[in-house]
Amino acid sequence: MTDVTERRILHAFFHLPQGTRPDLYEQLLALTENLTPRVQAIPPDTAHLDITGSLRYWNRDPEGIAALLRMRTMALYGVQTTCTIAPTRMLATMAAAVTPPGATTVLxxxxxxxxxxxxxxxALHGVGPATATKRRSYGLHTIGDLADAPLPALTRIFGAATGRSLHAHAHGHDLRTVQPQPIAKSAGAERSYDQDVLDPVEHRRSLLELAEELGARLRDEHQAAGNLALSVRYADRSTSSRSRTLPEPTAHTRPLAATAYELYDSLGLQRARVRSISLRAQDLRPATEATEQLTLDPTDDRARAIETVTDRARARYGHGTIRPAALAATGGRRPGTPPTRGPRS
Known part of the structure; x- marks a missing residue:
């Protein structure tokens, strides 16, 4: 087994032009697979390549492999590529944030x-600006400060799981490997009514139900959504649609439902005769690729703790064992009209 310090992970960012054809990203991925079979897609414009075993095959150093990739993407597709190479995926991604466009950094x-x-x-993986105030209050300004802090202190400040993760990342450790398997690009769920529904309260109840179902599916499959789309179909068969990029990729019901409500409100519906509502989670990616910002909001912590309990109960006893109060109060869906899973693509 290759030691982590001997690994060479190449983070490739493709500078895709606006209005690019949909298949260009797939063609660029196919090109990277000519350099190494270990390529993990990170839509819509990035890929991670494990080039550890390719160095001897191509008889090149890491910078030479990056130069070959950059030359091919430009010559064949006119696409500029920024490359960073490091022993772990986390370090390669962090280095990409400070690498000039079209350049190569080797760490x-x-x-x-x-x-x-x-x-x-x-700048550390898994840490967002929402934690700035608390970090400063404990004197944790740099990654070096975090690395020097005792692990028990970090777990006391940030919680056990987050504290351990921050401690490991501050020392440059990241056990994630490049996973070449493809993932679905989207997943959807739909709520159809037996008759036209005008009540906005019922519409919002359906949105919560759909967000709960989508979140559960994403968590079961260890994926996260980067974008959420809402479609509302009316009695005359016309449709209104809205979509929004999420602040951060997620599989949690609470942010999915909040975004769904915002999309619904943006439609400005007033006693519309609604026949069905559907939600689609788009821009899916492995959950390990989702950077979870630390909000330090106890409400979020409680919601995610309840979500964990709900997932365990669902895995053991089936869907609907534990439901949000807003759904349980009315039994959730009407008899005979279960949410319909949308196709995965």
Whole structure:
């Protein structure tokens, strides 16, 4: 088994022009697979390549492999590519954030700590700006500060799981490997009514039900959505649609439902005769690719703790064992009109 310090992970960011044809990204992925079979797509414009075994095959150093990739994407498709190479996926992604467009950065294992320590904690994988106030109050300004903090102190401040994760990342550790398997690009669910429904309260109840179902499916399949789309079909068979990119990729019901409500409100419906409502989670990616911002909001913590309990109960006893109060109060869906799973694509 290859030691993590000997791994070479290439983060490739393709500068796709606006209005590019839909299949261009897939063609670029196919091109990367000519360099190494271990390629993980990170839609819509990025890929991770494990080039550890390719160095000897191509008789090139990491920078030479990156140069070959950049030359091919430009010559064949006119696409500029920014490349960063590091021992782990996390480090390669972080290096990409400070690499000029079209350039290549190589971060060797012996230089990781010197490169990491002076950087702000917000640059670390899994940390967002929402934690800035609390971090500053504990004097954790740089990744070096975080690395020097005792693990028990970090778990006390941020919680057990997050504290351990931050401690590992601050030392440059990331056990994620490049996973070449394809993932679905979208998943949907639909709520159809037996008769036209004019009540906005019923519409919002359906949105919560659909968000709960989509979130559960995404968590079961270890995926996260980057975009949410809403479609409302009326009695005259016309349809209104809205979509929105989520602040961060997620599989949690609460942010999915909040975005669904915002999309619904943007339609400005007034006693519309609604026949069906559907939600579609789009821009899916592996859950490990979703950077979860630390909000330090106890309400979010409680909601996610309840979600974990609900997922366990559903896995053991089936869907609907534990439901949000807003759905349980009316039995959720009407008899004979279960939500219909949309096709995956």
């Amino acid at each position: 060797e294992a012996h230089a990781v700590q010197a490169w990491l320590r002076p950087r702000p904690v917000a």
